[in-house]
Amino acid sequence: MPGLRIAVANQKGGTGKTTLALNLAAGLQRRGSTLVLDADPQASISQWAALGDDNGHLPAVQAVAQDDVPARIAQGTRGHRYVVVDCPPTLQTATVGDVLNSVDVLLVPIQPSPVDLWASVDITAAVRDSRRHNPRLKAFVVLNQLDSRNALSRSMHEALAELEFPTLRAGLARRAAYRSAAVEGTSVYGLGHRGKAAAREVEALIEELLQS
Numbered sequence: 001m002p003g004l005r006i007a008v009a010n011q012k013g014g015t016g017k018t019t020l021a022l023n024l025a026a027g028l029q030r031r032g033s034t035l036v037l038d039a040d041p042q043a044s045i046s047q048w049a050a051l052g053d054d055n056g057h058l059p060a061v062q063a064v065a066q067d068d069v070p071a072r073i074a075q076g077t078r079g080h081r082y083v084v085v086d087c088p089p090t091l092q093t094a095t096v097g098d099v100l101n102s103v104d105v106l107l108v109p110i111q112p113s114p115v116d117l118w119a120s121v122d123i124t125a126a127v128r129d130s131r132r133h134n135p136r137l138k139a140f141v142v143l144n145q146l147d148s149r150n151a152l153s154r155s156m157h158e159a160l161a162e163l164e165f166p167t168l169r170a171g172l173a174r175r176a177a178y179r180s181a182a183v184e185g186t187s188v189y190g191l192g193h194r195g196k197a198a199a200r201e202v203e204a205l206i207e208e209l210l211q212s
């Protein structure tokens with residue numbers, strides 16, 4: 001099976017890029033060798049990886065200067081089945097464009113409010129540009145911090161339907177486990193019982209992604 005290169009990006013801050021990237025990578029690592037490229041100068045993923053050892057189950061993490069991301073993705077695919085890039089909350093077209101040109105899949109975490117969605121809409125232009133060079137680029141919204149008690153509002157459904165790319169059926173609920181995992185230097189998989197419900201939804205997301 002060929003390798004899969006995934007970027008997690010959204011120019012809006014705090015939508016769950018790092019949370020998604022690290023738990024996705026932890027789940028992928030259970031399937032095959034996985035490399036995380038930390039393209040964010042805030043280095044959140046690198047700090048997380050430095051915190052814990054997680055019994056050796058965490059994927060490899062490398063901090064990488066933004067200019068270097070395409071080259072490092074290419075390098076990474078030689079030694080790893082999966083490469084996940086955690087992008088910074090910017091949309092400097094040159095850099096995000098370079099990343100989008102170098103991956104198979106873009107995941108855009110968005111919180112389930114229309115206001116957040118509209119703040120993320122600029123990335124659709126970047127995807128459109130990138131598809132001229134990288135026509136097979138797939139892009140999906142991943143809903144994050146879903147409130148399990150409430151169904152999505154009708155206005156959110158309408159806003160999602162207007163976006164140029166689809167939303168994965170699997171999303172992530174708002175759960176303490178995601179925060180605990182980050183603080184403890186592990187993933188939701190490494191939390192054992194405490195992370196079980198979260199790990200289940202990350203698994204569903206990975207299965208949907210691998211079948212897309």
Ligand SMILES: Nc1ncnc2c1ncn2[C@@H]1O[C@H](COP(=O)(O)OP(=O)(O)OP(=O)(O)O)[C@@H](O)[C@H]1O
Pocket residue numbers: 012013014015016017018019020040044087088089144145146172173174175176178179182
């Ligand atoms: N599903 C979730 N449930 C609970 N907390 C969450 C969830 N997703 C993210 N968070 C928390 O929200 C905060 C922001 O998440 P995160 O750092 O992943 O966002 P980000 O998009 O990477 O931010 P930045 O734009 O600064 O890079 C963190 O404290 C994180 O633990």
Ligand SMILES: [Mg+2]
Pocket residue numbers: 017018019040044087
């Ligand atoms: Mg981040």
